[in-house]
Amino acid sequence: MIAGLISACEMQQWNNPYPDEESGKNILYSSFAARPKHLDPAQSYSSNEVQFTAQIYEPPLQYHYLKRPYQLEPLAAEWVPVPIYYDAQGNELDEGAEASLVAKAVYEIKIKPGIHYQPHPAFVRTGTQDEEHFLYHDLNNKQLGDIDVLGDFAQTASRELTAADYVYQIKRLAHPKIHSPIFGLMIEYIDGLFDYSKELGKQLEADDKAWIDLRNHELSGVEIIDRYTYRITLKAKYPQFQYWLAMPFFAPIPWEVDRFYTQPGLTKKNITLDWYPVGTGPYMLTVNNPNRQMILERNPNFRGEAYPSEGEPGDKAAGLLVDAGKTMPFIDKVVFSLEKEGIPYWNKFLQGYYDSSGVASDSFDQAVNISGGGDATLTSEMTGRGIDLLTTVATSTYYGGFNMLDPVVGGYSERARLLRRAIAIALDYEEFISIFNNGRGIPGQGPIPPGIFGHEEAINPYVYESVDGRPQRKSIEAARALLAQAGYPDGVDEKSGEPLLLYYDTAAVGPEAKATLDWWRKQFRKLNLQLVIRSTDYNRFQQKMRDGKAQIFSWGWNADYPDPENFLFLLYGPNKKAELNGENAANYINKEFDALFEDMKNLANGPERASVIKEMIDIARKDGPWLWGFHPKVFSLQHAWLKNTKPADVANNTLKYKRVDPVLRDARRAEWNSPILWPLYLIISLLAIVITPAFIAYKKRQRASALSSASPSRSERGAI
């Protein structure tokens, strides 16, 4: 049956999940595990969304693909804008002006002329020159009857990108119906954004279904200077703002597109900006069926961009500069298939049907060998297939934390500090990384991961000691001594005489979490401390954290942008989670640290900033609100036919740089996937062997007398 069905499909490889006509085409095959929730750049924030939006939308800036540490460079902008600072009297200040003097910071952004949007029905005009209007902006029921997907529109058009489109999008961040995740942050900085939102809210009260033409509502913090220039005014000095200009939140949205998608008839058919993004980038989303497949295809109106000519030392040797100066993008089409489960995903990669893959724990041993020195190499199976391993340390930190509001482990007394230090020593994150992360991680000496300015190479002297120049966790005896100094000798509270009972709050539940939770208990048992696991569901856990009711917890942070401010603000007092709903999950408050943070965030990278950061990290290490955890390493695999891949954790618009060799891919797929038919023949033979005697017995029974059949034996009666 299988053979019959499959041969009807006339495939070269029977297990090829893609159409045969794609063979030899310049296509990249990838996957996604969950449906992107938002593709509207004002709303989208998740990593599984940005892998699409970053290829479609073009904010003013981007990160250099090859250089590290990450460097901003112009994308749609002519150059990286330099903010001009003014004091309260309107006098211009110099670049290094103290933040307290700065009353406003002005970013003037000039975009490149000649950039055009992808073809889209929202731009189609009709009528005479005097009475021109948009063909699809007032769709009636008859027109809508023929439309199910965006591709059903007969006509498309484009227009040039203008500064007004960037301004329109910034206004959209304040739209009450859009719920942009960065609105709360941006009202702190963009002048007039909060009031603008209130103004739009009032208009919506009158008619919440009507389209609001944001061009008719002025926002004081954003203005159009000319066709290609716009200006953003911030209420304070905020040097990190330039990083936001490299995110899709600040990409352009033309008013025509907003108008087009606000038609209720289209919303009813799920044709929205959240589903069909419109941009000027190298790719456009031509198929959006996130229940199965999403396809990006080359934007025919893309202006072209040159592949970088310089990178880090070693990039040339790695073949990353072979395409220097060539026009991007190189790939015509990118097919993303929905792959929810790890086993099929991994096997498809091995069969050559995905061009690259992550390495899940289940398949780690099959793919990677870790040497005694901790170096990762590929197994012979992988090297035999020509697979390459790429590793990088993520711009993330996973840490254990103490709630500093807790009366036992929190607070700033010496007793509490010593207790926290003892626990920090006992909690063996090297072991955790080895057991639960297959060695993929670097134990944290501070909050800033490698690759970000201010990363502290020196060991944390409260938890580690230097042995042969390498950090070694202090002994458990040292931890016990600290515990005794804290007033808990052998885990017993001197004051009450009761054993010290601590609580680990977590959203991890079920059998999958058992090993991790047992590990946590085991670490505390080293100090003769009893750890009670308070597991709850995700929502309750988050609530507990917001209420400041947790005691010890695990947390993590992925960088928004490659600046130390984006990690150190996790320990900034005014950013505490309890009451203020900030990102300081430990609710750590140290006035000295906070004052240094205020200075640091406004300094440019350099010796002065490095010195301030070091001071801040020293303070945090001394107080020990965190268990310091680890910075995860990301391992990824790629087939030999995929070129120009360099891990870029912060940069997301990376598809345009990649190149595939479809001829090599086809050859490998054919080699690896020829159907094996002998088991089928074996099964058919076995079935024949089984059926033949059964058939003979059947015929024999048929010939038996009715009488004998009618009187079942005792055993027959019992067979029911």
Place this chain on the structure above:
Amino acid sequence: MLAYIIRRLLYAIPILIGVNLITFALFFVVNTPDDVARVHLGDKYLNEEAVANWKAARGYDKPLIYNADASGIDKFQETIFFEKSAKLFAFDFGAADDGRDIGYDIRQRMWPSLAIAIPSLIIGLLINITVAMMLAFFRASYIDIAGVIAGVTLMSISSMFYIIGGQYLISKSLHLVPISGYDEGLSAIKFLVLPIIVGLISGIGSGTRWYRTIFLEEINCDYVRTARAKGLFESVVLFKHVLKNAMIPILTGVVVILPSIFMGSLVTESFFGIPGLGSYVIDAIRAQDFAIVRAMVFLGSVLYIIGLILTDISYTLVDPRVRLG
């Protein structure tokens, strides 16, 4: 019969209200409207105002089930429960929490579910009934004993084993079909072969055991003895007389699931990447999208009730003694 059907449909209304109420209570015991908002808005940089705005935009800012501030009937109507439930009875499923039209998505996703469920059901029935009939034919022989042992063995193995084993053997090792995925039209066949085979094999044990039991009960009836006394071949006795009389319990099992087969299979769809309604429900639960969960539970209940009514009607078709009144 029409009066009977109308009566059964009317009985369905309180059942559906009850189901809806229970779904509502279970969902909001675990997730408050604030939790739902936070899941949709994400954790980073989230403030209370954003949560409040999101709830207001989607009607989650109202009291759950009783509005003490309203007057008259509005005490019940100005609530999340009423606003989210009333339209369901007109099969207006409304929008998901991310704004997408649920009815549209259901119409799109029911076809892949059906593409697996219908062949699995039909081929499965044919295989199960045939094998069960053969086992009944060879009752108390070594063939029967071997069949029973094989059936019990197949029943005892987890469906996950069949899925992973099938993917490993047929797709990974033998390279005969794609390991997962889906396509439209005839191209879907290559993706459906494996899930259907896995579904058939995993169901063959319980299916044949069940039908064999039914057939063996029938075999000891008087009419069978009479048929044999007339000198009919055993195969004629079994396939003509026994099968016909065994149809009522078979129909009980089959017709009741007919309407609900398009609800899809949660595990199979997820593992094979089939974009059906089963994975739609799983995704909605993971995303805490109450609007989709509520719509799918309601739809499942309606289909189950329809299935039960169809079963009753089918009795009258296969057994003339049964009259619906």
